[in-house]
Amino acid sequence: MGELFLKIIPYLLGGFGGATLTVFYNHNKGRIQKMDCHYIDEDIMSKLPISIQEGVIHNNIYTKQFAIINTTNIDHKEFTVIFEFDVTAKILKHSDISKTGVNKFKKKLLKENEYSITIKNFNRNDNVKFIFEIANITNNFVNVTEDDCVGFKICFKDKRTNIERSKLTFVTKEKINSTN
Structure with missing residues (x-):
């Protein structure tokens, strides 16, 4: 009886171990992953009112x-990222830099304070x-969100290196639109 038990136990443990590994693999495979958005730098070009073009101040x-x-x-074939700033803000210029070059992605201004860009062929550890x-x-205020994607969400991280940081607040879309 004991000899029979010693012959059967490896098969029982092997089946249990394989089932346990399968459960852990399936649990981790299906979860939503996180893609990082780092806030790298900020510079104040002007704190005083300035006239740029045709009387616009x-x-x-x-x-x-x-x-x-x-x-x-x-690797992600294609997805869209939307940057939204204060309701009163106006995006004057925007550019993107990636491994393929400068301003290579399809982008558009949705509103004066909202910018959308479609990123294609975004491999692991790539950055834009x-x-x-x-x-x-x-x-x-700023809100960075993903669109037209499956399986990940964008997480915001402040990675500025300057000692005197201004107060940037990462908020939801509803909060941006509720403040005037």
């Missing part, structure tokens, strides 16, 4: 730099850097 002008980094464990020139910032 802007209260202030900032430059802001962000980087989207693929920290997931899969975004540089914005923004006028009329009042609350210094």
